[in-house]
Amino acid sequence: MKVYISTDFEGVAGIVDWDQIMVGSHDYDLGRRLLLGELNAAIAGAQDAGATEFAVNDSHSSMRNLPPDQIAGNAALISGKHKPLYMMEGLDSSFDAIFFIGYHGSIGASQAILSHSYNPRAIWETRLNGEIVGESALNALVAAHYGVPIALITGDQVTAEEAARINPAPHAVAVKRSISRYAAESLHPTVACERIREGARLALSTQRPASAPQFPTPTQLDVTFLTADMAEMAAWLRGVEVVAGQPRTIRYESADMLDIFRVFVTMVMLTRALVE
Numbered sequence: 001m002k003v004y005i006s007t008d009f010e011g012v013a014g015i016v017d018w019d020q021i022m023v024g025s026h027d028y029d030l031g032r033r034l035l036l037g038e039l040n041a042a043i044a045g046a047q048d049a050g051a052t053e054f055a056v057n058d059s060h061s062s063m064r065n066l067p068p069d070q071i072a073g074n075a076a077l078i079s080g081k082h083k084p085l086y087m088m089e090g091l092d093s094s095f096d097a098i099f100f101i102g103y104h105g106s107i108g109a110s111q112a113i114l115s116h117s118y119n120p121r122a123i124w125e126t127r128l129n130g131e132i133v134g135e136s137a138l139n140a141l142v143a144a145h146y147g148v149p150i151a152l153i154t155g156d157q158v159t160a161e162e163a164a165r166i167n168p169a170p171h172a173v174a175v176k177r178s179i180s181r182y183a184a185e186s187l188h189p190t191v192a193c194e195r196i197r198e199g200a201r202l203a204l205s206t207q208r209p210a211s212a213p214q215f216p217t218p219t220q221l222d223v224t225f226l227t228a229d230m231a232e233m234a235a236w237l238r239g240v241e242v243v244a245g246q247p248r249t250i251r252y253e254s255a256d257m258l259d260i261f262r263v264f265v266t267m268v269m270l271t272r273a274l275v276e
Helices: 028-048 135-146 157-163 189-203 228-234 257-274
Strands: 002-007 053-058 076-078 097-101 123-128 150-156 171-180 183-186 219-225 249-254
Touching (some): 002 028, 028 053, 028 189, 097 135, 123 135, 135 157, 219 228
Parallel strands (some): 002 053, 053 076
């Protein structure tokens, strides 16, 4: 059994501040240890269920947060910036299941620790077919394209709630309860890792999803930016239009889920030119 793992950072137990998850910041080494522990717990649980091959995509910020020699399962590591498929780089149809580890809630979600949707300095809200979504549902577009089930997602309670709206819903393990965007009650890291290990085992055995994520055909993507000039820049892309009467919102529609994801990622990269 071959498992693809996309790791974020904000949803790890004990993480409540950007200072814990950004390279060079004061508490970054602590954050890295916590993230590595949860990742390795997920790999151990997958091995308990019979998985033998792993690819890990380090998907947060600089995308070089994980020490390659300390990752369990002899996992291959995809790291470094400028990946065409961003948080889903390296996924293809050869995988049997996907894990999302350390994920977080969408920008604007109530009581979601460090919430954002790819770029908090540009994106105010993202919708798929009219429903507000975060990174888990956006990344599910790639899983749908390649036909690979999302088996497990870990993070706070908001992450679990948002994951429940993916069809079919992955098994979710909540390792902390967000109190606000910058405060949370976390499980002890040892307990969090125990629950993730068991969750991974269950996700690949008794609670394994029946299929890859399902989306309507076509699917509509709406992205609302912080400013109108960001939306205008996004509309430079072919097929992307500013919504009438909503100068900060663009719309794109396609029957190709990978196409929608690529357009979204390109918009993210374009609009960064206005804030960086």
